[in-house]
Amino acid sequence: MDTIGFEPHDHSSCIHDCIAAVDTQCRTAGLQFTPVRRRVLEILLQEHRALGAYEILDRLREEGLGSQPPVAYRALDFLVKNGFAHKIERLNAFIACTHPGEHHAPVFLICRACDAVAESQREPTQGQLGQAARDAGFVIERAVIEAEGLCPKCQQAGAA
């Protein structure tokens, strides 16, 4: 189980590497990694937290990259559909994927104090959820798993 999100890290290189990886994957898959899409992903990577569509749109507008909601939503749809970003349902917000391209069954740990979001992986068809589904005769195609609580930093800060 691999978790990324609450540890310090070299952020500028993480952005660069991620963009490069997505770029490569898009070429391979015949997807168009256009300026707006790239910029949206960069914004998400820079913040390293979940951003609302309208927060992203505000940035795009400042940069002259589009000013109407569909611009942001279309770019986000592209990123989410292709596994380069995720939507956090609990927050109505979006976050860059930390494992772009890998087979995906993301799990999120959301700090309620500082809004940091860590992404981890699991296999939803296994474990308790998988068991519940099998008991009910249900076939899981997709799972939203979002835990809310306190990250290590905020626990120490006493954000009880």
Place this chain on the structure above:
Amino acid sequence: MDTIGFEPHDHSSCIHDCIAAVDTQCRTAGLQFTPVRRRVLEILLQEHRALGAYEILDRLREEGLGSQPPVAYRALDFLVKNGFAHKIERLNAFIACTHPGEHHAPVFLICRACDAVAESQREPTQGQLGQAARDAGFVIERAVIEAEGLCPKCQQAGAA
């Protein structure tokens, strides 16, 4: 692991029993189970599926029980806060709880074809999610776990 939702059952008695159980619990806990709150819970129980706040509001309006959004949202807040209903984040909709009052860690199985929702229970601090949280030093206070897929009926109906 206990799952309710995809099997046929005696619906009118399930509504009645559930209302009675909630009524009792409210008395015990000193909570006011007012007409609007009761009616909203009844509506949710009758439908036995996730309803949007505005769908509920429409019903209330027809019945003269209030016509403005806050009326529905306040009743829903009350029900959710006290564990008598749940919000399905994925659908921005609400559903009656099938285990009112019990200690709660609900898991939902949502059919994408017929919108039926089954509720099951699990212990979020265990299993893969719990492990991921421990690895990250994260303390889980609440978890949204919503699986999307096909219920047994819709699998048979060939809703591929």
Place this chain on the structure above:
DNA sequence: CGCCTCATGTAACTTTATAACATCACGCGG
């Protein structure tokens, strides 16, 4: 060139949710 496909630009709108403030009903101490 003409046509198709996919991406973008833009206006208008729908759906979901909350803020703010007035009013009402009930219980409880004086």
Place this chain on the structure above:
DNA sequence: CCGCGTGATGTTATAAAGTTACATGAGGCG
């Protein structure tokens, strides 16, 4: 019985999130 506090409700307005619809543009390909 009154006055007051608390919690519920009524109502207006507005914010936040997301979509529809239609026009335009940029590349690929026969």
